[in-house]
Amino acid sequence: MTERIDVLHVDDDPSVLDLTEAYLDRELASASVTSVTGPEAGLERLDEESFDCVVSDYDMPGMDGLAFFETLREDDPHVPFVLYTGKGSEEIASRALNAGVTGYFQKGGPEQLQRLANRVDQAVEEHRTRAVADRYSTVIDALGYPVYVVDETGAFTFVNEPFAELTGYDREEILGSTPDLIKGDEAVAEAEDRLGSILSSDGPGIQRFRVDIDPKEGDPIPCRDHMAVLPYEGEEFDGSVGILRDVSEEAARREELETKRRALDEAPVGITITDPSLPDNPMVYVNDEFVEMTGYDREDAVGVNCRFLQGEETDEAAVTELREAIDAEEPASVELLNYRKDGTPFWNRVSVAPIREHDEDRVTGWVGFQEDITAFKEREGALRRQNERLDEFAGIVSHDLRNPLNVARGRVDLAQEETGNDHLAAAADALDRIESIVEHTLTLAREGETVGDPEPVDLATLVDDSWGTVDTDEADLEIDLEGHVLADPDRLRNLFENLIRNSIEHRGADDPVTIRVGDLGDRFYVADDGPGIPEEVRDDLFEPGESGAEGNTGFGLAIVKEIATAHGWEIAATTPETGGARFEIRGVVRPEKEPAE
Known part of the structure; x- marks a missing residue:
């Protein structure tokens, strides 16, 4: 050994101490010998410093060598202890070995001193090797990894308890068996190839590779094998050692991450992720x-x-809104005019949200969603221009057409009073019809506007109010409604008025009609027991100008549909088995909490 060996030699004969120290110094170049003349002195030195080996005489005054050994073992149960005595006997040797001393030698000439030196050197090396092994064993046990040792014949000579737990076999079942007990043929072949690579002169000292372990019961377990060879000298290979690590969760996480990555890559919207820890929060x-x-x-x-997408016509206010949201670490969504690489502009709906560290509030990244809404903005612009033209048309109808119409009606009335001509009565009726068409056209244009801020509306109360504004002669009303819906009350009242009026106008001549209004959770209906919907108008029932009643303008149901659409609802007409007509308004939204009365 080249590492220093500290030896404590205890003997009551100074001449023996001197001789032994000189011999150990000569034979063990790394040895440093401390000599003391009694066990008490030896124990005192052991309290003050540590030694790699203790050599002690047996027959000493006050305390013999075995008593000294037993006292030492109470404080240090592992330090090597060699009994080197001049009073040797089989009895003393037996007692010493049974007590657990490391070695027993009788004093003698150079041959015995040589044996003593060799045993000290060997005992210290074994002790140090065992200490290192114990430390590594403690680390391995603390990690809890499955560990195995395979000898040169390919049989398991050691597996720890975690290895047995992983495979489902008892250790006794594994020891002496070959790796094909827990591996398929391909896995065994790969392990052999890896081992050959380690043993080659230019191969790595350790191989790390994926392997599926076939347990005694259940599905294969994906693991990572860390393999190395056992230390050996010359060409006598002694076997290999390895540590397995169950990577089932890691494989599942990797698969999940891969799925998420593919989802991000293939998403129909642009997705970016930025790193605020880097200068200028760049996209990563x-x-x-x-x-x-x-x-x-x-x-x-x-x-x-990502600001490189901005250009000269990008709205600075929207950019500021986005920047302020990021500074406040809050999500935001804005519409920006951005520019492609070739310089063409496009409208971009940009939504950003912070990515926060798990269980903490710290923002570690930002995810951005970018949607090309150019076509939407173009349609929006076209619709806005169309609405502007519609407003202009409504103004023309309301003012420029209604004024001359009123003049014509007034003149006809005067002429009819002066002449009593029956033809003028027909002309007055025609003018009334024209005025009704104008009024309904304006209503249709107005009711098509989207409802922006609905409020809770009591359905039963509103239906009752609507009933009072319609000429309901020869008609009865039944109401089966509860609660509120979110709606524009004025437009909803117009919807009920038109449906009630439609039922009354389409009843048979002089026939009474009963109108029922009820709700079905996310929908409500208006039904009657009249003649039902004529087959010839069923397909175009909600188109302006379509009606099954003589003299009706056909705008009522078109207005109803526009009001429903403006609320985000749908309307459907059905013919119940009991006859009549039934109109269902579907997709209505109820307030989360009913308003207090």
Whole structure:
């Protein structure tokens, strides 16, 4: 051994101490011998410093060598102890070995001193090797990893308890068996190839590779094997050692991450991820849709801030709103005019949200969703221009057409009073019809506007109010409604008025009609027991101008549909088995909490 060996020699004969020290110094170049003349002195030195080996005489005054050994073992049960005595006997040797001393030698000439030196050197090396092994064993046990040793014949000579638990076999079943007990043929072949690579002169000292372990029961367990060879000298290979690590959860997480990555890559919207810990919060990920939408390759985009998409006509107010949300670590969504790599502008709905560290409030990243809404903005602009033209048309109808219509009606009335001509009565009726068409056209244009801020409306009360504004002669009303819906009360009242009026106008001549209004949770209905819906108008029932009643303008149900659509509802007409007509308004929203009365 080249590492220093500290030896404590205890003997009541100074000449023996001197001789032994000189011999050990000569034979063990790394030895440092401390000599004391009695067990008490030896114990005192052991209290003050540590030694790698203790050599002691047996026959000493006050305390013999075995008593000294037993006293020492109470404080240090592991230090090597060699009994070197001039009073040797089989009895003393037997007692010494049974007590657990490391070695027993009788004093003698150079041959015995040589044997003593060799045993000290060997005992210290074994002790140090055992200490290292114990430390590694403690670490391995603390980690809880399955450990195995395979000898040169390919049989298991050691497995720990975690290894047995992993495989489902008892240790006794594993020891002496070969790895094909827990591995398939391909896995065994790969392990042998890996071992050969380690044993080759230019191969790595350790091989790490994936392997599926076939347990005694259940499905294969994905593991990672860390394999190395046992230390050996010359060409006598002694076997291999390995540590297995169950990577089932790791494989599942990797598969989950891969699934999420593919989902991000293939998402139909542009997705970016930025890292605020880096200067200027650059993008560290962009998906395929972002590349296609902007024209910038990943090499162009990753590593820079996404503001490079902005241009001269980008709304600074929207950019500021986005920046302030990021500074406040809050999500935000804005619409920006951005520019592709080729310089063409496109409308981009940008939504960002912070990514927070698990169980902490610290923001570790930002995810951004980018949606090309150019076509939507173009349709929005076209619709806005169409609505503007519709408003202009409504103004023309309301003012420029209604004024001359009123004049014509007034003149006809005067002429009828002066002449009593019956033809003028027909002309007055025609003018009344024209005025009704104008009024319903304006209503249709107005009711098509989207409801922006609905409020809770009591259905039963509103139906009762609507009933009072319609000429309901020869008609009865039954109400089976509860609670409120979110709606524009004025437009909802108009919807009920038109449905009630429709039922009354389409009843048979002089026939009474009963109108029922009820709710079905997320929908309500208006039904009657009249003649039902004529087959010839069923397909175009909600189109303006379609009606099954003589003299009816056919705008009522078209207005009802526009009001429903403006609320985000749907309307459907059915013919109940009991006859009549039934109109269902579907998709209504109830308030989360009913208002107090």
